[in-house]
Amino acid sequence: xxxxxxxxxxxxxxxxxxxxxxxxxxxxxxxxxxxxxxxxxxxxxxxxxxxxxxxxxxxxxxxxxxxxxxxxxxxxxxxxxxxxxxxxxxxxxxxxxxxxxxxxxxxxxxxxx
Amino acid sequence: xxxxxxxxxxxxxxxxxxxxxxxxxxxxxxxxxxxxxxxxxxxxxxxxxxxxxxxxxxxxxxxxxxxxxxxxxxxxxxxxxxxxxxxxxxxxxxxxxxxxxxxxxxxxxxxxxxx
Numbered sequence: 001x002x003x004x005x006x007x008x009x010x011x012x013x014x015x016x017x018x019x020x021x022x023x024x025x026x027x028x029x030x031x032x033x034x035x036x037x038x039x040x041x042x043x044x045x046x047x048x049x050x051x052x053x054x055x056x057x058x059x060x061x062x063x064x065x066x067x068x069x070x071x072x073x074x075x076x077x078x079x080x081x082x083x084x085x086x087x088x089x090x091x092x093x094x095x096x097x098x099x100x101x102x103x104x105x106x107x108x109x110x111x112x113x
Numbered sequence: 114x115x116x117x118x119x120x121x122x123x124x125x126x127x128x129x130x131x132x133x134x135x136x137x138x139x140x141x142x143x144x145x146x147x148x149x150x151x152x153x154x155x156x157x158x159x160x161x162x163x164x165x166x167x168x169x170x171x172x173x174x175x176x177x178x179x180x181x182x183x184x185x186x187x188x189x190x191x192x193x194x195x196x197x198x199x200x201x202x203x204x205x206x207x208x209x210x211x212x213x214x215x216x217x218x219x220x221x222x223x224x225x226x227x228x
Contacts, residue, residue: 004156006156008154034216041122041221041222041224042221042222043119043203043205043219043220043221043222044157044203044217044219045218045219046216046217046218049216088156088157090157101159101217102156103156103157104156105154105155105156106154106156
């Protein structure tokens with residue numbers, strides 16, 4: 001079983017729809033949770049970063065963490081064609097004296113005009 | 114502001130040839146530096162990371178090596194490429210001291226095809 005599971009998609013939705021992207025994880029030691037957006041042929045860029053359970057909002061984006069269920073989500077409101085990209089979740093935990101970042105496989109999102 | 118440069122953007126190399134990918138960071142000092150490989154439909158795989166000049170940690174034993182000759186320069190190399198080395202290689206940096214929650218900043222990657 002992978003430590004972080006993420007549906008690769010593609011997920012195709014019409015413009016203006018609310019998008020929900022999700023990751024599940026198995027390691028209860030994960031403490032920091034991140035969402036990155038990656039456009040085709042580009043490097044990932046950080047979208048959202050959360051530490052505790054609950055919601056964090058930034059414009060049209062909301063990140064949600066449920067540590068009891070080991071489940072994180074990214075919601076996109078009023079989706080735009082420019083939101084079409086691959087969304088990667090990542091989470092970190094301490095391993096020995098270092099912190100290790102574990103990545104989901106990424107979900108490809110397509111917003112249809 | 115900080116910027117990260119990675120080149121070349123694409124590269125086609127024959128099996129058995131050498132490889133050198135370069136990454137430089139501007140606008141910050143003493144960053145942590147990383148090399149990742151991304152395969153289609155899979156998460157990012159950490160290959161090497163460095164916390165300082167000459168300090169390289171390898172996460173996955175393989176046909177590749179890394180070097181950090183200067184504070185803001187990170188190089189990924191191979192003496193003889195294998196077909197399995199094909200992939201999308203990403204360089205990244207973050208701030209020292211708080212690496213566990215310091216966001217990673219990525220370059221735009223190199224698409225390597227070994228033929």
